[in-house]
Amino acid sequence: MxxxxxxxxxxxxxxxxxxxxxxxxxxxxxxxxxxxxxxxxxxxxxxxxxxxxxxxxxxSIEQVRSLLALWQDRSRSSADVKALASGHLDVLRERVRATQTIIATLEHLSAACHGDLRPDCPILDGLTGGPRHDGQIALPARAT
Amino acid sequence: MxxxxxxxxxxxxxxxxxxxxxxxxxxxxxxxxxxxxxxxxxxxxxxxxxxxxxxxxxxSIEQVRSLLALWQDRSRSSADVKALASGHLDVLRERVRATQTIIATLEHLSAACHGDLRPDCPILDGLTGGPRHDGQIALPARAT
DNA sequence: CTTGACCTTCCCATGATTGGAAGGTGCAGG
DNA sequence: CCTGCACCTTCCAATCATGGGAAGGTCAAG
Known part of the structure; x- marks a missing residue:
């Protein structure tokens, strides 16, 4: 063995x-x-x-360390484990939400782009965070 | 200025x-x-x-570098920009999909956990990737 | 005895960002 | 003029999790 x-x-x-x-x-x-x-x-x-x-x-490794400690602790309460999992779930859900916002923004820009050989491109225009002129896109807070 | x-x-x-x-x-x-x-x-x-x-x-920084080059290239084609954005969209969609799989797995485990003071915990049992006994959870491929 | 497949430790690189130390510069007040 | 303070400069290090590789030891089969 x-x-x-x-x-x-x-x-x-x-x-x-x-x-x-x-x-x-x-x-x-x-x-x-x-x-x-x-x-x-x-x-x-x-x-x-x-x-x-x-x-x-x-x-994360540190979370794994905590889970391992709980795993090896015979007198643990299942509530502790559930709390850790629940906190992680919150992070994951927020991550999905943020990414979906980004996707929506990019889809919006992409849909407006004709995608041909001409240099005119709404995507680049939309990515320009400079002086707002027209329908400026909304920036998502955090990208992960 | x-x-x-x-x-x-x-x-x-x-x-x-x-x-x-x-x-x-x-x-x-x-x-x-x-x-x-x-x-x-x-x-x-x-x-x-x-x-x-x-x-x-x-x-990514390298993608930003490409976008910058396109941005500053007056003779760019919008198709190039759209292709880059589209590839990134694919990555983002896959990332969401994978994360949602993870969320579903964790929710499944968490729902089975009574979350009280007793040490018995289905979450930890489910996390045990060792010898399969009962309804073993399916592992998502990549976590990001 | 040689060869090849292992094992060991050690250092370096990634990607994006943050932190800090050590020292120079500029502007205000006393 | 001197002193602070706020800002600038460069350089070095750490983060997180992982992979790559060098240099050298060990083992089993041929």
Missing amino acids: SMNIGAAARASGISAKMIRYYESIGLISPDRLANGYRCYEARDVHLLSFIRTTRALGF | SMNIGAAARASGISAKMIRYYESIGLISPDRLANGYRCYEARDVHLLSFIRTTRALGF
Whole structure:
């Protein structure tokens, strides 16, 4: 059940590079063989998979660290976990909203552009944030 | 009409720090006074506003560079601009789609969580990417 | 014994932005 | 004139998560 970092990478879907990085920031602490080679048990791979899943869901490393602490804390309350997930959901929803605003703006500009060989282009005109003259576009606040 | 970097920052909405950075990567080339102080004309501020708008719409610095080149090219075709905007739109739409998948996954987990003081938590169970047992969640491909 | 596939550590790069240190400049008041 | 203060300059570093690569050690098969 004990494996090298390469095997652990294949088993968890995290690159060996990132596994070493996660170790360097204290997310995981594998044993070492007499070689100096890192040695991963089944539970380590399990933990790495947890990290991979949470990262894929857009949690930051620090959030993953919190989730890991909760995960390993037998006396945790599920409310704590739910609060963390809920806060992240708010961020994600806001991100979608902001991006959709950007999309609408770009679509609006693009629709006005005839897209031919002439140099006249409403997109560039709309992107010009200088002196407002006509129907100036509204700028979204944050782009992520 | 000529101004310091601080005034240009206030006028364009870009921090002085970033204005210097944009200069260092060749997006803008203001004159210098005998002081060594940078000197911005109205057209420089206009250009900075253009950069701010495009960045706010989520274009990368390199895309902004392309847009700037088109902007300043009198013989450009509007089709080129539209193609660039269209490609960016595709990226943005995909980003929204991926984020919405993540949101759906998290909402699904969160809805199953009673969120009380008990340690039992379906969210953490769902985040466990280890050995599948029950209704395992589907992982979105990329998180951004 | 050689070869190739691993492993180790270390440093560097990305993209966009922010922060700070150390030092020069300009303008106002005392 | 001196002193502050607000501004400017350059340079260096950090962020976040990841990838790339060099230089060298280890192991198993041929």
